[in-house]
Amino acid sequence: MIRVREALQKFYTENDYWVLPVIKAITAFLCFFTVNSNIGYSDTLLNPLICIAASILCSFLPWTCIPVFFGMLILGNAYAGSLEIFLVAGIVLLLAGLIQSTFRAGNAILIALVPLFFYIHIPYVIPIIAGLSLGLMSTVPISIGIMLYYLIEYISVNASPAKAAAGSDITAMATAYAGLFGNLFKDKEIIVTIAAFALCIIIVFIISQVSFESNWLVAVIAGVFSIIIVSVCGYLHYELEFSFWRMIPGLLVSCLISLIYAFAFHAVDYQRTERLRFEDDDYIYYVKAIPKLKTIDEDEN
Amino acid sequence: MLNVEKIRLMVQLSIYEKKEGKGIIETSKYFKGDYISRGILTASIYYTLCFIVIGIILTIVNIEEVLLHLNIPFIMASLHTILFVYLAGMVIIILGSYIRCSISYDNAHRKSLYYTAKLDKLLRMQENEYNYIDVTKDEAEYYKETGGRIRIYDDSNNTWETVRPQFHTYVKENGETFAPEEKWLDNPIVNNPKNSATYSKAGEPEGGWLDEDMNDGGIDILDIRRKDK
Numbered sequence: 001m002i003r004v005r006e007a008l009q010k011f012y013t014e015n016d017y018w019v020l021p022v023i024k025a026i027t028a029f030l031c032f033f034t035v036n037s038n039i040g041y042s043d044t045l046l047n048p049l050i051c052i053a054a055s056i057l058c059s060f061l062p063w064t065c066i067p068v069f070f071g072m073l074i075l076g077n078a079y080a081g082s083l084e085i086f087l088v089a090g091i092v093l094l095l096a097g098l099i100q101s102t103f104r105a106g107n108a109i110l111i112a113l114v115p116l117f118f119y120i121h122i123p124y125v126i127p128i129i130a131g132l133s134l135g136l137m138s139t140v141p142i143s144i145g146i147m148l149y150y151l152i153e154y155i156s157v158n159a160s161p162a163k164a165a166a167g168s169d170i171t172a173m174a175t176a177y178a179g180l181f182g183n184l185f186k187d188k189e190i191i192v193t194i195a196a197f198a199l200c201i202i203i204v205f206i207i208s209q210v211s212f213e214s215n216w217l218v219a220v221i222a223g224v225f226s227i228i229i230v231s232v233c234g235y236l237h238y239e240l241e242f243s244f245w246r247m248i249p250g251l252l253v254s255c256l257i258s259l260i261y262a263f264a265f266h267a268v269d270y271q272r273t274e275r276l277r278f279e280d281d282d283y284i285y286y287v288k289a290i291p292k293l294k295t296i297d298e299d300e301n
Numbered sequence: 302m303l304n305v306e307k308i309r310l311m312v313q314l315s316i317y318e319k320k321e322g323k324g325i326i327e328t329s330k331y332f333k334g335d336y337i338s339r340g341i342l343t344a345s346i347y348y349t350l351c352f353i354v355i356g357i358i359l360t361i362v363n364i365e366e367v368l369l370h371l372n373i374p375f376i377m378a379s380l381h382t383i384l385f386v387y388l389a390g391m392v393i394i395i396l397g398s399y400i401r402c403s404i405s406y407d408n409a410h411r412k413s414l415y416y417t418a419k420l421d422k423l424l425r426m427q428e429n430e431y432n433y434i435d436v437t438k439d440e441a442e443y444y445k446e447t448g449g450r451i452r453i454y455d456d457s458n459n460t461w462e463t464v465r466p467q468f469h470t471y472v473k474e475n476g477e478t479f480a481p482e483e484k485w486l487d488n489p490i491v492n493n494p495k496n497s498a499t500y501s502k503a504g505e506p507e508g509g510w511l512d513e514d515m516n517d518g519g520i521d522i523l524d525i526r527r528k529d530k
Contacts, residue, residue: 095354102347102394104401178364185362276315280307280427286524289312 005264013273013290025059028066031112034119035073039155042080045073067111071096074148078155085155088180092151096144105140114145115152123149124254127197128223129261131204132216139201143194154184192234200226216262224255307426314419321412328409340402341395348394352387 012019032051040046054073058066071093078089100108110126117123126145130138158180200223207219228251235242274289318325328336360367 091354091358095351095358098347098351098354102344102351103397104344174361174364174368177361181358182362185358274316274319276312276319278311278315280311282527284526285308285311286526287308287312287315289316 008264016273021059024063024066025055027109027113028058028069029055031066031070031116032073034116035070035077035152038119038152039074039077039081041077045076045080063109067108070112070148074152074155081155084177084180085158088184089151089155092147092184096147099144100140103137103140105137107134107138107141110134110138110141111145111148114142115149118146118149121250122254122257123197124200124224124227124251125257125261127200127227128204128220128254128258131201131223132208132219132258132262133265136202136205139198142197142201146190146193146197150187150190151184154187158183188234188238189240192231192238192240195234196227196230199230200224217259220255220258220262223258224251227251307423310419310423310426314416314423317416317419321409321416324405324409325413325416328406329413333403333406333410336406337399337402341398344394344398345391348391349387352390356383 029051032054036046036051044050054069058069075086075089075093079086096111100111107130110130114123114126117126126142130142203226204219204223207222208216212218228247231247232242232244234240276285276287276289278285278287331339
């Protein structure tokens with residue numbers, strides 16, 4: 001297994017110039033595809049070429065651009081759905097941007113990744129990996145991501161009836177908008193999920209910082225248990241519909257992926273090959289700096 | 302003249318600048334107090350906007366209740382609650398921003414000192430193409446006092462850190478150059494270039510500096526172009 005990790009490190013170091021853009025493009029495509037497959041109301045945005053073009057563009061841009069395009073795609077589809085839903089989506093996205101800016105939390109890519117992982121039924125991977133590698137501040141983008149997942153779900157359910165809600169009477173309109181916003185903002189499931197994920201991040205982070213043998217393994221398992229406990233307590237407290245057995249496969253797969261991640265990536269320095277250009281008074285230098293990788297043989301010596 | 306040590310140092314500096322430069326440049330524009338104030342002010346503005354948006358949403362969600370109780374005592378009681386929640390949140394945001402900005406400034410400041418020390422080393426190396434320092438006798442007294450080390454102030458622990466420059470030292474007096482008796486600047490370099498087999502009077506190893514193995518530190522020179530002057 002250690003050999004595999006070393007091979008992976010070596011492969012990344014030697015091929016980072018194409019591996020990173022490809023990973024970015026695939027991630028962006030999957031995120032955009034998630035939005036289109038669930039709330040694809042706009043025929044223009046539903047065109048796969050738009051999705052592919054945006055993904056290719058994201059491969060050259062920083063990671064932060066993926067959630068920006070993701071938000072724009074939600075807005076575009078919400079606009080095609082109905083004007084009222086567009087308003088709700090606009091306000092939620094504005095709030096998301098403001099919260100992210102208030103805390104200057106970083107790791108904005110998590111905002112787009114959380115809904116993607118929810119739709120592939122392994123959302124619990126995100127808080128565990130974030131707790132292991134990204135720190136406590138990752139709670140903010142993950143919470144925003146959860147909000148966006150429920151926004152997408154909300155749009156997919158409410159887009160058509162909302163058109164009927166719009167009327168000319170101001171009281172009827174106010175009540176309709178109260179219902180529109182209330183459906184999303186009074187959803188207790190969002191609160192339970194955010195609480196479960198936040199507590200998981202905190203527990204995983206604290207345990208992974210304590211120095212003892214296999215701390216990452218204990219952190220991953222403790223994180224999974226914290227999600228189970230908070231979810232069960234939350235769902236029971238708010239008397240929400242809940243199936244523990246439906247949650248189990250997702251949790252097991254998430255736990256397995258988190259363990260593989262912890263083994264392959266946690267505390268492993270995947271340094272990139274740096275291509276540099278610098279100059280002094282006489283010369284211009286073009287240099288490639290390749291990080292030196294330590295092998296097991298070297299360690300044994 | 303090309304100097305392998307200098308190129309290595311420039312590569313190190315260039316990578317460091319690429320990775321940490323943004324943070325260093327951002328903090329170096331401000332004094333610590335100004336940087337923290339700026340961070341607090343930005344966070345406060347965003348928090349206020351957030352609070353307004355959340356307030357509007359909650360008003361819309363509870364519009365029926367608001368319209369039902371629309372009288373002066375209800376409005377006053379609501380304003381009191383809103384103000385209390387806003388101020389409590391503001392205090393938390395200010396404290397959080399203060400701690401975060403303070404830590405990030407200290408980290409960036411420490412990195413900038415390290416970067417400056419490295420730059421200082423590069424500049425000295427650039428001043429002297431032969432990988433050793435020529436100092437006057439007066440300067441030598443100063444170097445002797447400091448042990449030939451660059452001192453960096455660590456403001457978190459209120460202590461001085463010393464960085465040892467790796468230069469071979471020669472003292473100039475009346476146009477003549479000689480090695481200091483105690484070799485106090487040569488640490489941690491062990492071999493004296495004057496005794497080295499590759500040392501020539503010009504200070505350059507035979508065959509040029511680029512004859513040395515460039516790949517040992519993972520540095521691969523793609524191209525070196527002489528500047529047009």
